[in-house]
Amino acid sequence: KLDYLNLACFFIDSRGRGVIGGSPYHVDHKPFRELDEIVGHAVRALYLNCGAADIYAETGDKSLFDALMRLWHSMTERKMYITGGVGSRHEGEAFGEDYELPNARAYAETCAAIASFMWNWRMLLVTGDGRFADIMELALYNGILSGISLDGEHYFYVNPLADRGKHRRQRWFECACCPPNIARLIASLPGYFYSTSEDGIWIHIYAGNTAEIEYKGARITLIQRTDYPWSGDIEVSVNPEKPVEFSLFIRIPGWCGEAQVRVNGERIEDISKRIERGYIRVHRLWESGDKINISLAMPIEKIVSHPRVIENNDRVALKRGPIVYCLEKADNPGFDVWDIILPNDAPLSAHYAPELLGGVVIIRGEGLVINADAFGRRLYARRKDVKYEARRVNFTAIPYYAWANREEGPMTVWLRSPEKLL
Structure with a gap:
């Protein structure tokens, strides 16, 4: 109106x-x-x-x-x-x-x-x-x-x-x-997974689901099978009630540096050159049983801030796929997570923990913790008068969204990671 x-x-x-x-x-x-x-x-x-x-x-x-x-x-x-x-x-x-x-x-x-x-x-x-x-x-x-x-x-x-x-x-x-x-x-949320336009059907959000979409006079059933966001592997079954020609727009997230898309087992070549504004367009005559397999690489990334975000200078955050990670005391009882330093060459690995926090991918790594006792009772001291000592620790990072679901304790997203250690 x-x-x-x-x-x-x-x-x-x-x-x-x-x-x-x-x-x-x-x-x-x-x-x-x-x-x-x-x-x-x-x-x-x-x-x-x-x-x-x-x-x-x-x-x-x-x-x-x-x-x-x-x-x-x-x-x-x-x-x-x-x-x-x-x-x-x-x-x-x-x-x-x-x-x-x-x-x-x-x-x-x-x-x-x-x-x-x-x-x-x-x-x-x-x-x-x-x-x-x-x-x-x-x-x-x-x-x-x-x-x-x-x-x-x-x-x-x-x-x-x-x-x-x-x-x-x-x-x-x-x-x-x-x-x-x-x-x-x-x-x-189901209303945000897909949209349609004159050009075709768009896939925006990845998660296990079944959707029925009316398009070009046909009912099209799309089925996603995936463990996203823990895995970057997604299978999409396309099942129109009758063969119908249209474009399917497949989202390639901006965080993903390497992606593969296969249609009925056939790989789409030069995918990086075919991404337009974050989507791959696949146009064909779709028939029931057609399958699209999407593989989004999910390495662990160290993220830094713009230098004008003062609190985050010489700090990194850990991210894997769309998930931002944090350190919480419940997983790291042997030290204060605010004290940890992450060396630039610290090895990091991702593991699925099905019994933890409803089932999450965790990140494990090795860091350093400074012995704060070297400062004694002083709040400030001349740099040349302080000899820093550090010990190696193993740490576990969890998805940020899941923090504060267990006992109380310190938490941090940003970890100290100076270019030169001590």
Whole structure:
């Protein structure tokens, strides 16, 4: 109904006119089409962007799209945690300055990560660009999923990337936006796996599922079989009720440096040259029983921050596929995980642990722990007066989303890894 569209346009066009006070916190400091930096209350700012994206989808107003892209770059390049969490400030539950991304004092509200997921979904639909699917996936498996306990009954409102062990999920909150929001998103996830366009059917999210899609007058059943995100091997069965010609767009995540795709056993050659905006297009006459096998390499990666993220200088985070990892005391009782140093040449290995935290892939490695007793009772000392001593330790890293499901204890995502040790 046109009245609804006009009302949505009114809400966007009212920004920057002082209607709600003219504050950056309310994104009222300038007209929406002139925005170039993501600011304000993180959740509400991103829901506002969702509305603007919906208007663009209906009207094709390029000035809205251009503003949305400027805001997207502002968020993803300067104001987003490695977990996909956003909104670093406790004060105002707001976005901070560029590169203001503290770890232990991160706010990173669960609702903000969900709002980012929803905004990126809309941007994906209007562009077909896999960059937006990458942010959806990053937020989903890390900054969103951390917001709910493994038993499904306890919740995080905020999601720090380091903690001394006192931050625990709660059964409920006085301001209880996050629990129903994450429940809503998880319940609605099947609606985000696929989409259709005039060009074909798009696969955005990998997980075991069966979907029935009406396309070109035919009912097409797609079946995914996979242990993703622990494994990068995915089998997709394509079962149209009758032979039908169309394109299937297969997502190759931005984090994946090596991928293979086979159709009925035949390998697609030069796949890197065929990726367009994060997707491989396979066009053919599809018949029931056709199979696509996708293999996404998942090496353990050491991730570094932009040097202006001061807290993360000389630190790395561990990531495998879409999953960000952390160290927690429960798996590393012999030392304080905040003290560990990861040498550049430290061997790392991934192992599936079916009995741990509902079944997860863990990362094992070897690091160093400095003997803090060398400092004695001093808080500061001249560098030349201190002789550092370190011992070797074995460590285990778990997926960040699964932390704080056991006993209390320190946790950290970012590990010290200086170019020169001691």
